[in-house]
Amino acid sequence: MTAIIGFDTATEETVVAAMVGGESTFEFRSGPVEGDRPAHSSELLTAVEQAVDSVGGWERVGRVVTGVGPGTYTGLRVAIATAIGIALARTTEVAGIPTLDVMARSIHIARGGEGDGPAIAVPALDARRGELFFAAYDPGGSELHPASVGSPEALAEAVSQLGGSALVAGPGAIRFRSELEALGLELAGVDDPANHLLGSAICELGNQEDRNGQGPLEPIYLRAPDAERWNRERRDVV
Amino acid sequence: MAEPVPGSGPVLAIETSCDDTCAAVVDGDRILSNVISSQRAHERFGGVVPEVASRRHIELIGPVVETALDEAGVDLDRISSVAVTSGPGLIGALLVGVSTAKALADARRLPFVPTDHLEGHVAANFLEPDPLEPPFLCLVASGGHTLLAGVRSRDGFEVLGETLDDAAGEAIDKGARMLGLGFPGGPALQRLAEEGSPDAFDFPVAMSRDPGLDFSFSGTKTALAYTCRDLGEGGVERNRADLAASYQAAIVGQLVAKLDRALRSGEWPAVALGGGVAANGPLREAVSRLCEERGLDLKLVPLELCTDNAAMIAAASQSSRPLAWPDYLGFDPLASPWRS
Ligand SMILES: [Zn+2]
Numbered sequence: 058m059t060a061i062i063g064f065d066t067a068t069e070e071t072v073v074a075a076m077v078g079g080e081s082t083f084e085f086r087s088g089p090v091e092g093d094r095p096a097h098s099s100e101l102l103t104a105v106e107q108a109v110d111s112v113g114g115w116e117r118v119g120r121v122v123t124g125v126g127p128g129t130y131t132g133l134r135v136a137i138a139t140a141i142g143i144a145l146a147r148t149t150e151v152a153g154i155p156t157l158d159v160m161a162r163s164i165h166i167a168r169g170g171e172g173d174g175p176a177i178a179v180p181a182l183d184a185r186r187g188e189l190f191f192a193a194y195d196p197g198g199s200e201l202h203p204a205s206v207g208s209p210e211a212l213a214e215a216v217s218q219l220g221g222s223a224l225v226a227g228p229g230a231i232r233f234r235s236e237l238e239a240l241g242l243e244l245a246g247v248d249d250p251a252n253h254l255l256g257s258a259i260c261e262l263g264n265q266e267d268r269n270g271q272g273p274l275e276p277i278y279l280r281a282p283d284a285e286r287w288n289r290e291r292r293d294v295v
Numbered sequence: 296m297a298e299p300v301p302g303s304g305p306v307l308a309i310e311t312s313c314d315d316t317c318a319a320v321v322d323g324d325r326i327l328s329n330v331i332s333s334q335r336a337h338e339r340f341g342g343v344v345p346e347v348a349s350r351r352h353i354e355l356i357g358p359v360v361e362t363a364l365d366e367a368g369v370d371l372d373r374i375s376s377v378a379v380t381s382g383p384g385l386i387g388a389l390l391v392g393v394s395t396a397k398a399l400a401d402a403r404r405l406p407f408v409p410t411d412h413l414e415g416h417v418a419a420n421f422l423e424p425d426p427l428e429p430p431f432l433c434l435v436a437s438g439g440h441t442l443l444a445g446v447r448s449r450d451g452f453e454v455l456g457e458t459l460d461d462a463a464g465e466a467i468d469k470g471a472r473m474l475g476l477g478f479p480g481g482p483a484l485q486r487l488a489e490e491g492s493p494d495a496f497d498f499p500v501a502m503s504r505d506p507g508l509d510f511s512f513s514g515t516k517t518a519l520a521y522t523c524r525d526l527g528e529g530g531v532e533r534n535r536a537d538l539a540a541s542y543q544a545a546i547v548g549q550l551v552a553k554l555d556r557a558l559r560s561g562e563w564p565a566v567a568l569g570g571g572v573a574a575n576g577p578l579r580e581a582v583s584r585l586c587e588e589r590g591l592d593l594k595l596v597p598l599e600l601c602t603d604n605a606a607m608i609a610a611a612s613q614s615s616r617p618l619a620w621p622d623y624l625g626f627d628p629l630a631s632p633w634r635s
Contacts, residue, residue, distance in 0.1 A: 098390060098628065099627040101394075102401055102624040135394045136394075139394045139395070142394065142396065142398025143399070144357065146399045
């Protein structure tokens with residue numbers, strides 16, 4: 058049975074997991090102490106090696122899947138570059154998976170899985186500059202609202218269009234807690250595990266042969282780099 | 296997979312410290328491939344934009360490494376170690392190269408060699424076809440650094456002088472921008488300067504009376520800014536070629552003055568130039584003259600080894616300390632000092 062290794066560094070946390078035949082063999086999650094910068098570069102590969110060890114070595118690894126964002130730019134590139142390095146070194150299949158897909162799956166797993174979870178999962182990440190990265194999914198993992206970047210108000214507007222009960226969770230739900238609550242949204246509690254990416258969710262989604270979302274190792278930014286925005290705006294003025 | 300013995304085969308090197316995505320395969324002093332993918336994307340911004348550079352690196356790094364292996368005709372099985380620039384440089388850009396190199400080395404159980412970018416510029420001189428053996432004096436001048444290095448062995452160098460503010464290439468780019476030229480400014484400034492007189496304007500050759508070997512370019516830059524202000528738009532337009540020639544002469548003059556001073560110790564039988572500014576015609580001519588007068592050898596490496604490249608990182612890695620697997624898994628370019 059081939060093993061799958063999954064990881065993600067699009068949030069402040071470093072998340073790594075391994076799975077063989079649907080059974081988790083390794084799960085790692087580590088976040089920085091409040092105020093510290095994320096330690097993706099020092100943590101990721103050590104945890105990946107432990108994950109590989111847990112399945113019996115690289116020869117057993119059939120697939121490697123990494124989150125491709127959206128998320129913090131520098132962070133998500135650490136995971137993608139790591140996946141690129143692995144793809145260069147081995148014949149193992151290597152693929153990318155949207156981080157918000159994984160976050161949504163994590164919300165459903167944290168909330169008791171099929172049936173018991175919320176009707177709609179709204180994963181939300183901190184996008185800085187007062188904005189969030191968010192999307193919405195039904196319990197089966199189908200996308201109801203595409204990955205977007207916007208204010209808490211924009212998120213609330215998107216959720217109101219969907220109807221049905223929706224749960225907003227993730228680092229963005231913690232960061233914008235008061236704003237989102239004031240907009241009448243249902244949020245996962247601060248200590249709710251639904252706010253964290255599960256490594257096993259990456260492996261689970263990465264294991265589905267027919268996933269549309271599983272694709273190339275290309276980051277999802279959702280925003281142009283600052284200088285590009287500035288240039289465009291300036292050109293618009295001229 | 297057999298564990299290769301370090302130093303017993305070609306090195307795969309990666310360099311992503313600024314805006315060029317580079318990979319190379321080097322065996323001893325012999326370059327088997329040297330792939331440089333320059334990011335033209337920055338031209339329209341008038342300078343290197345770190346986030347734009349990082350985005351391009353992540354798109355290019357896989358194909359660039361594959362091309363380097365293909366062109367070298369070397370299979371990964373034959374690679375003995377993976378070297379990568381670990382600094383100094385743009386941190387987001389460095390992380391792309393370091394993360395790729397670390398994972399590649401790890402998945403192959405290869406030694407990993409974090410390498411200093413500036414040692415790379417110096418080590419470019421060790422590469423074939425005409426390796427230059429120490430001792431020599433090396434002037435590295437580019438958009439990112441200005442350094443006078445005393446090279447006594449292949450194991451490292453002594454910093455004799457460095458810039459106190461802008462890098463020489465940065466000063467050239469900024470001056471070029473003041474004269475309405477695009478980015479990068481070096482070639483355009485040089486072309487414009489050919490039509491003007493270097494004596495038309497009196498831009499002081501900064502630091503030339505300073506007894507040390509450090510550089511400073513901000514005074515020259517400010518002098519150009521004031522002159523442009525005083526001339527007004529029309530005046531600048533009429534005098535552009537003279538301004539370009541005089542400004543370029545002041546920058547080159549300082550580089551040559553410090554080189555000249557460093558050579559007075561009589562310790563250095565040869566001089567080498569590195570960095571993108573080494574492509575500058577007047578600098579090459581002035582340094583050639585200086586070496587001729589003093590009876591010294593001058594080493595001018597080909598342009599693709601002057602500007603940022605990975606072959607020079609491979610060369611420098613051979614005298615750096617390799618980290619054996621798995622000691623480098625937690626290596627973080629942000630946490631480690633550039634030079635040990
Ligand atoms: Zn350089």
